[in-house]
Amino acid sequence: MSRDLERxxxxxxxxxxxxxxxxxxxxxxxxxxxxxxxxxxEHVDAMNESGVTVNLPTRSLRANxxxxxxxxxxxxxxxxxxxxxxxxxxxxxxxxQLIEPVLAADGLVVGVQNGMTQHAIAxxxxxxxxxxxxxxxxxxxxxxxxxxxQNDHDTSWFALGALDPANRPRVEKIAELxxxxxxxxxxxxxxxxxxxxxxxxxxxxxxxxxxxxxxxxAVKMPGMEKVMRTAGYEAMRAAQADGAGxxxxxxxxxxxxxxxxxxxxxxxxxVLKTFMMPDTLTTVLQDWRKGRRAEVLDINGHVVxxxxxxxxxxPVNERIVEIARSIERGHLTAQASNSTLLAS
Numbered sequence: 528m529s530r531d532l533e534r535x536x537x538x539x540x541x542x543x544x545x546x547x548x549x550x551x552x553x554x555x556x557x558x559x560x561x562x563x564x565x566x567x568x569e570h571v572d573a574m575n576e577s578g579v580t581v582n583l584p585t586r587s588l589r590a591n592x593x594x595x596x597x598x599x600x601x602x603x604x605x606x607x608x609x610x611x612x613x614x615x616x617x618x619x620x621x622x623x624q625l626i627e628p629v630l631a632a633d634g635l636v637v638g639v640q641n642g643m644t645q646h647a648i649a650x651x652x653x654x655x656x657x658x659x660x661x662x663x664x665x666x667x668x669x670x671x672x673x674x675x676x677q678n679d680h681d682t683s684w685f686a687l688g689a690l691d692p693a694n695r696p697r698v699e700k701i702a703e704l705x706x707x708x709x710x711x712x713x714x715x716x717x718x719x720x721x722x723x724x725x726x727x728x729x730x731x732x733x734x735x736x737x738x739x740x741x742x743x744x745a746v747k748m749p750g751m752e753k754v755m756r757t758a759g760y761e762a763m764r765a766a767q768a769d770g771a772g773x774x775x776x777x778x779x780x781x782x783x784x785x786x787x788x789x790x791x792x793x794x795x796x797x798v799l800k801t802f803m804m805p806d807t808l809t810t811v812l813q814d815w816r817k818g819r820r821a822e823v824l825d826i827n828g829h830v831v832x833x834x835x836x837x838x839x840x841x842p843v844n845e846r847i848v849e850i851a852r853s854i855e856r857g858h859l860t861a862q863a864s865n866s867t868l869l870a871s
Contacts, residue, residue: 536609537560537608538559538607538704539561539564539610539611541611541613541622541625542612542615543613544613545666545667546666547563547565548574548579548668549666549674550613552579552590552674555591563595564595564597564600564626565594565596565597567671570672572671573672573673574592575592575593578591579673579674581676582676583676584679586679600625605629606630607626607629607634609701610634610636612639612644613639613640615821616641616826617822617825619638619642619648620647620651623648630652633656635656635697635698635701636652636656636657637687638657638659638660639662640660642721642725642825643718643721645718658687658689658694658698658701659688659690659717659718660687661723661776662683662684662686662724664678664684665803666678680707680708683710684712685708685709686711686776687712688718690717695713698713699713718771719771720776722762722765722766723776725826725830726759726766726791726794727795729759729762729826729827729847731803731809732826733821733826733848734755734847735811736809736812736851736861737854737865737869738751738861739815739861740812741809742803743799743803743804744805746799749870750869754870755795756795757843758843758847759792760788761841762827762844765834767787768833768837768839769833776794777797777798777801779793779794811823812861815854821855827844828848830844831845846869850865850868
């Protein structure tokens with residue numbers, strides 16, 4: 528893609544929390560025409576006044592950005608060529624409905640999200656304008672305008688895949704843009720890639736949050752590693768029941784392993800080694816500490832529902848969902864002693 532063409536593209540990031548803002552800042556620093564669309568008023572104000580500061584492990588970046596509040600989307604007159612959707616999975620459909628009027632007729636929505644959101648996106652904007660994505664990078668934000676990103680570009684990973692195969696060349700061009708923020712692959716089987724990531728998310732995100740601990744500490748609690756891996760094994764069975772293939776993710780080499788559980792173990796270990804720092808708080812725990820509900824039903828709940836439709840149970844994921852929902856309802860507190868509830 529020529530630099531002139533890149534600069535002429537109109538790009539939006541719908542959802543500029545820790546992940547969206549840090550990726551969007553990379554785009555702004557690359558000289559691209561980027562608009563941030565965000566629902567946290569103080570964050571919008573801070574970004575417009577002072578830009579976005581991204582604190583990386585060994586350096587800090589600052590980018591001046593243009594941010595819009597959700598209520599200002601109706602004021603936008605130009606249409607976007609690419610919208611990166613970086614909102615919670617449960618906010619997918621209504622966010623797509625919000626931005627669809629300002630999406631170009633041939634524009635694309637790229638769902639950089641947890642969960643199997645590509646179909647929800649397509650239900651609003653059409654499969655021909657939908658690009659699925661899967662990613663791994665750790666970041667957090669508790670102060671408006673300031674992001675702490677624990678993975679620099681060399682250890683941030685993305686994969687993209689079009690729902691409409693005819694869009695493969697366009698997705699390749701989006702991948703070129705996204706490489707300003709990390710390693711990027713293009714796949715012809717984004718559904719399987721998203722399932723592989725959901726498997727490791729089911730094993731790690733919610734179980735560690737239930738203990739109110741960073742993942743690296745939660746996995747060391749008595750019985751928890753077995754619980755986490757078993758949740759992943761159930762998720763793999765759900766993936767296969769849904770027709771997903773076993774595909775490499777996270778930049779891992781293709782494997783000849785014909786044992787689904789060993790493949791789960793390999794992904795689990797890669798995330799622990801490469802993408803999780805000792806103090807990394809999963810996105811679920813960050814949400815809970817902010818008083819927000821998390822993507823429990825879109826991750827472990829999706830495993831439960833998929834296996835139920837196939838006539839099978841997912842007892843470990845069911846228990847994870849039960850405990851997590853009790854925490855969100857205020858009936859239980861996230862704490863390390865909850866390991867006994869999961870490991871019993």
